[in-house]
Every structure is written in C-alpha cells, then in structure tokens.
Amino acid sequence: MNKVVKNVEEACKDITSGVTIMLGGFGLCGIPENSIAELVKKNITDLTCISNNAGVDDFGLGLLLKKHQIKKMISSYVGENDEFERQMLSGELEVDLIPQGSLAERCRAGGAGIPAFFTPAGFGTEVAEGKEVREFNGKPHILESALTADFAIVKAWKGDTAGNLIFKATAKNFNPMMAMAGKITIAEVEELVEVGELDPNQIHTPGIFVQRIFQGVDYEKRIEQRTVRVK
Amino acid sequence: MNKVVKNVEEACKDITSGVTIMLGGFGLCGIPENSIAELVKKNITDLTCISNNAGVDDFGLGLLLKKHQIKKMISSYVGENDEFERQMLSGELEVDLIPQGSLAERCRAGGAGIPAFFTPAGFGTEVAEGKEVREFNGKPHILESALTADFAIVKAWKGDTAGNLIFKATAKNFNPMMAMAGKITIAEVEELVEVGELDPNQIHTPGIFVQRIFQGVDYEKRIEQRTVRVK
Amino acid sequence: MLSKTQIAQRIAQELQSGWYVNLGIGIPTLVANYIPEGIEVEFQSENGILGMGPFPFEGEEDADLINAGKQTITALPGAVYFDSATSFAMIRGQHVQLTVLGAMEVSENGDIANWKIPGKMVKGMGGAMDLVASAENIIVAMMHTNKKGESKLLKNCSLPLTGVGCVKKVVTNLAVLEVVPEGGFKLLERAPGVSVEEIQNATEGKLIIEGEIPEMRF
C-alpha cells in the first residue's frame, strides 16, 4: 500500500484556510519542519492548530503566528513566544489551554474511537468549568472529550512507503497520537525506506494511521535550550 | 533499578487464593507458561483470572481450570476448552464475557488512571445491560470502567534487569496493557539481558510498569492451529 | 447457488485499493484468496498484525505469529505488529475500511446476531462486538438459510444481538443484498441460476425488489 507523495507541496496540497491541524512535537523537538514551512508559504489563514507548544518567535509554529495564519491554538504550554503573547493579550488569537496529559489522551481517544473519558487532571480548576464531574474510587474526575483534526502532520525518524513510522528518542512525544487522530495524516520523515526494511516489531506508528508520507529535506532540528557539561 | 527475581517461585511467592490475576496472551500465543505452571503447583484457589482466552484442556489456563483453581473468568472468547464448558454450564465457574476491544481498553485504562470511558462496542446487546448509554456524534455509546488486578503476569521475548520489555510478533497482544494494570506486575522472559543491551527506542513496555522479572525456562510455545501450505 | 468459496469470491469483488480489511473466521477468511487483479488491500487481524500473509510453508510455523483464528500465518513486507489496545483503536477509530464476518441472523434494519445461542455453550463474542459497532462498512457472509431451511434474513433477530443497525450488505449463497437505511433488504444480485422467487421464499425480512435483478458475474 503505497502512501508516498512526491514532496511537501503534494502532501499539503488540499490544506486550506479554516481547517484544523494537529502538529506533533514538544517544544521544537520532533516538529514537522518541512510542512510548517509549506503552510507558511501557502499563506492560508484562520487555522486552528492543536500542538503541545507554539514554537518560538522565529521557528516552528511561531512562523505561522508571525504571519497571523493561526486563528486558534489548542496547547498545554505556550511560554517561549513573544509574538504569541502579544496576539493573545490583544485578543487576535484564541487560546485553549489543556493539561498536557489530557491533550495527549484526548488525541489518542480521537484516533481510537473513544468519544470521551474521565480523568482527575484539572478537577477543581478552571479547566473543569462546564465539564461533568464524577467520583470514582472516592476521587473526583472530569469528563474530557476526544480531539480529532482535518489534518495531522507528524515528523518521524524513519518511515516506509506503506506509512509505517519509527520515531527517535524524545522526538516521539505527541506524534504517534496525532497520527491516529487526523482525518488525513501526513508524515514527513528523515529517511524514507522501502517496505520490508523496517522490522515489524519495531514500528511505533502502523501505516494504517498514515495517508501520505514523504522524505523531508534540510532539517534544521533547532535546539531550544542547549545545556551541556564540560568534559 | 533491578527488578530481577531468582525464579518463578520467588516471582509468584505472594500470590494467594482469592486474588485477581491478569494473564497476557491470545489463545496460547504469548502466555506466561512458567507462571501458570507455578500457580498450578501452588494449589491456590478461588482465583479471578482476566485473560482474553481460557487456554485449552491441557495447556494454558486450562491447567488451572482442571484443578478447579479458578472461581471466575473475565474473557472475550473461551471456545476451545471442554472442561471450561462443563464448569460453566454446571455453574461451578463464573464467567464474565467482554468484547475484546473493550477488554483491552479497560486494562489500558486501569493502568493509565482513566477510571471510565465511552465505547460504541456492545450497545444494544446484553453487554450494555446496566451500563450508562450516551450519544456522541449521533451514535450511542456505553460507559465502560477500568480493570486492574492484584497481579498481572506477562510474557515477553526479551527483557532487561530494569523490567523493560520487548515482545515478538503477535505474542504481544494483551501483554502490554496488562503489564500497566497490575498492582504487582510479573514479567517472564525468554531472554533476560543487562540494562543497556536493549535499544531504548525499541522497548514496548517501559520497566516502570514491571515490578518483577525473571528468565523463564523450557518454553513449549504450543501452536493451537497449525496451518501450513506446501512448498 | 453459490458455494462458500464463491460467496468469498463475490465479496472479494467489493474490495477497493487502499482499503484495510478485517476478515472474520470461516467464509470471510477465504476472501483473501480472491483479491481481484490490480486491487491492493491490507489485512488486519485483531490479535495484532497488519499485513498478514499466507500460511507458512511446512516447518516454518512460528508459535508467536498467528491470526485471530489462532492459525499460524506469515507477515508480508511492510507488516507491523501491535498490541490489542492499538488493534482495537484501529477498529473503533474507523481506520479499517471493511469488515467481513459471518452471522447466524441479520435483521432488515441491520442488526446482527452471531455470538450466542441461548441454552448452548457460549464461546464469547471475541472482537465481533467491537468490529460491528465501529466499522463503517460491514459485509456479512453467510448461507441464506440455516440447516433447518429457515431464513437467516429476518424482520427481527431472535438470538441475542452482537450489534444494532450496523450491517450494510449481505452476501449469501443466493444473493447480494443491501440493508437500506429505511429498513429492508434491497436485492442487488441473484446467484447464477437462482430466481427472485427463490430468494423471496428464503427471506423472512422485508425484501425490496426494484426492476430487473442481474445475476452475479465472476
């Protein structure tokens, strides 16, 4: 089952203004750099972006923010971005903040056909406002609903032509759940191989969740906080 | 963090009559053979076993059934076992049948701190009796609750001393979710290695879910339906 | 009248390239043998494999590699193994485009009963309830009547249900029928040599006959 598309233009060809997009990554780690650049280039607007973070001013989703392409962000932490702050405080940008674990589980639920689940996270806080509360084992929980998106864009380390994906280290993060939850899931990979080259025991995201895959180019893989020790 | 115990006796030392045990495996594939043999030897009774299947007459959980050690089975399919049938029809054995996907998800939920979730599986059937029904996206769903167990016993292909596990092919099945859902999780492995020998990108079950691990012996790995083609 | 393998062969004509397909035990399993030329599909087995291949050659069986029927199988290039929660995430999340399974009864509103006969040994529903509750596209493969000659296409199911209002199409030894949204089995095709009257006589549920009913073609 061949899911390969020629390049990022073809992968993103039907992404239009107003759609909802999930984007994998944690901070700048494991983000779909090629696709974000293409979205910037396409100049589409009014996007709803579901992503744990919002990039930095000049990289990641910050590039889309700068051009006012994003109408609404659904995230857990958006702290490293001045332009984000400006747009949020001025009311130009809608922001829906979600506990990180609930965000991950809501994406997984969306992909797994679970419309809603109970979690203790956020009980008694403003996150619980308007949500059903129920006690289980003596502890209050709130009902959270599934998230899905018109497009999910993920970045993997290796992928095969059938869309099977392998992630590297902590660049995995939100990518697998978002891959499950996209109506159309686009995977960009550092290395695209033929089917049969990946060990079927080692695949993180089965190709059934991926509709399009392409070989990415020129990965910058920027480091947000370079922390080192001296030899 | 060393989770290694000397042998199956030590791994199962505090499993007593009346406890609830989850056991990985699908049919006879990926079942914890060593531990089941030890439970038989220990002669404990009144067990509640959560397992997708119930083994065959002379292997797998069938061995525990034959000695009347099981009080209740929670399974999705129990079709290949005459003794099971006899005990069930005579009322000696309680049986709770659960849709396979709901069983898997309920174990995962138990391990993931999700006390309950909605699923469409079983709506309008006797599985839905007494359960809350709610419509999402125009489709009725039922509320299912998490499953946990006093002990979860899983079988892996490779494991390291920290309890990290790798499964082989379709012997993975229910093992990863059950590993998450046991208050005490015991892993028996075909090959026990030192930490550092498994690639951290390839581990299926992180050691945090495993309390005890041991190197199993004498795996029979019986095949239930030997189907072949001729060269 | 179709043989069981012909039922499978007819269902195979429904396959579309790019589909992921889950085949139940029995007649549905045979569908894999008749994939039309040029059609590329991938088979999911709910115990944890995508890209299921044929049975292994003798001596090459692997106890760790089975399908949901517990049969030894092989994996094709591009295959992937996964746990049961992920497997049913695929099914429940409607990532599997077609489910083919057997049934004891189907009702004219698409209810299906295929797991339990009161008073008889109950083997369990396995993954059937998840599959029928979630699949967008369900084809039932079965004989049109039971061993006593009674119709299995009914006004209402008499056996405990597996799922409600979910069956879209039924392929039997006599006919191809569509379950229409307003209720009823719309007759699409006749088995070679089988008359509309014979099908009508073997169908207890509402049979909808519109215009000329073509014979199946193989």
Add this chain to the structure above:
Amino acid sequence: MLSKTQIAQRIAQELQSGWYVNLGIGIPTLVANYIPEGIEVEFQSENGILGMGPFPFEGEEDADLINAGKQTITALPGAVYFDSATSFAMIRGQHVQLTVLGAMEVSENGDIANWKIPGKMVKGMGGAMDLVASAENIIVAMMHTNKKGESKLLKNCSLPLTGVGCVKKVVTNLAVLEVVPEGGFKLLERAPGVSVEEIQNATEGKLIIEGEIPEMRF
C-alpha cells in the same frame, strides 16, 4: 535559611530506592544532583523518557533528546523513550512514586497554584495539572515568601488553582512542612538558624507546632 540548592538537597533526602520520580522545572530539577549514596531512583520526564541522565558533554547534544524543560540531556543505560499518552499513563496511573514541583501558592488543605497569574501572560499548565491530580506523593519546592515578603503558605490560595488537596509536603528556604489531612501545615523541621517564630511569621496558613522542632540535617 536555605539556598535553592539546599532546598533541593533537603528534598533529595526524601528519595527512596526503587522510586520513579518526576522533577519539575527550577529548584526541583536540582534534586537530581543530590541523590543520597546507596539510593537508586529513576527520573521520568513527561515529554517521554525514563532513565534521564546528566547534560551531554559539549558537542554531544542531540536535538531529539530533551527533557520537559526543553534542555538537551542524555539517557542512562536502561532508559526508554515513549510517547506522551504513555508518559501520562504512567503519571495518571500512579506508577510515578514522587513528584517534585514548584508553586506560587500552597494552601493549608493542600491546594496548589502554580500556573497562572490573572492579568499576566499565561504560559499554560503544561503537565502540572496531570501531575498534581494523580501523584500519590507530591513535594512542593519553593521559597517560603514571595518577592514582596508575603507568605506563599496560605489559608486559601488566591491565584487560579492547579490542583485541589494534593500537596503532601512543602520544603522551603525556612522549613519542612507536612500538609495534614485535617488541614494545616505541620512543622517538621527548621532550616539551620531559623527560629519557629520566624517560620510562624512567614506562614499565613495554619501552622501546627508540636513539641520541639528539630533543625534540618545535611
């Protein structure tokens, strides 16, 4: 009075062998530097690693290997990487034995506020709400008073809450305090050279003082 590193050092004394531990950003991160001899713990970072090691040597940074603070890190032997859903399954499922995090306010019934100041830029709660709602054992590491000299240990939190009734212990620059089930901060230890009176004066919430309060030992 303790320095920030001494707060971390005191918290490190709470570690028990076999524990999986999640450390928040700031003072909590420093705890990893003071693991007592003979104690074996493993650090979980919620972005997807168990078995987090020290910072990499210069030139060995890997953009794909970071912690939840987005810092480049290394992995110890026995480490494992996982996705965010699995990470929070560990946290929500109480497989992590200890969570250490900072706070802006803690109330005498264990409420915590650490994510939002009305009128200021909101950065988001990240994983904090999941961590505090689920952890069996939460230690808050913070200064006893804010920059204006106002107590951060309160009768009631004034800021929007992160979690309700969840904090078990607070280690500040002045004291170690236990949040008792009936409500109140039970004074367990004083920082070297700090008097009970000083702690009382810096604590707005109910302070419970029973018998002689020992000084911390390092």
